[in-house]
Amino acid sequence: MANFSTHFSVAAGVALMGSTTYFSIHAVTAEEAAILCVAGTLGGILPDVDSDYSRPLQIVFTGLYMVFVFSLLRGLPRLSILDTWLMLGGLYVLFRHALLPAFRKWTVHRGIFHSILAALFFGLLASSLLFWLYGFEPGFSWLTGVFVFVGYIAHLLLDEFYSVDFDNKRLKSSWGTAFKLANAGNWRNTFLFLLGTVCAYQLTPPAHDLSEFVLNKKHYEAMWQKFLPEYLPF
Ligand SMILES: [Zn+2]
Structure with a gap:
């Protein structure tokens, strides 16, 4: 299987190429392009949160902890600094010693x-x-989701690629365990994810915005026209 730095580098590279392409045709701002880049990179390391002591698990849990803290703080603007620090400590114990082991x-x-x-x-x-x-905006929200999806798929494909033993021309035992439709060995988790996917879909912006922004023919025509430098004679 590919290690963390390989997954991170490939995902970041793909996300950078994609986000700069959208920026080049002025479909997104520089700040939005940076968000797309982070989203694609995050998608590329996310699958390995299922590895108990992996860096992606540490990164994702630390990120979730921070997002949770700031979401709470938005609703508690009058909290003193000392109370905020006590809350930080309490939430840390909850995340580190209850949620993480359960996960x-x-x-x-x-x-x-x-x-x-x-x-x-x-x-x-x-x-x-x-x-x-x-x-x-709905269109940009859809595009960010696409970047997470593409980064995630890139991770799964990379894992499968590393399951091929090119020297001995054989497949390792890990072949087929990454790029699969669902987990046939655990129908309960498959059902939970299916349910989660249906719920997440219900909360997405209107599907119309997906076709208007992400599947917009004009964007792809603009990418094609802007692909080669103007100084070339053809
Ligand atoms: Zn993996």
């Missing part, structure tokens, strides 16, 4: 998190969160 116990490496269903779930979840929680 580790629930997940199995190369289980449901390594599946196309999970990629779809996190892509739709990202679109919904950006739209409802952070108030971004």
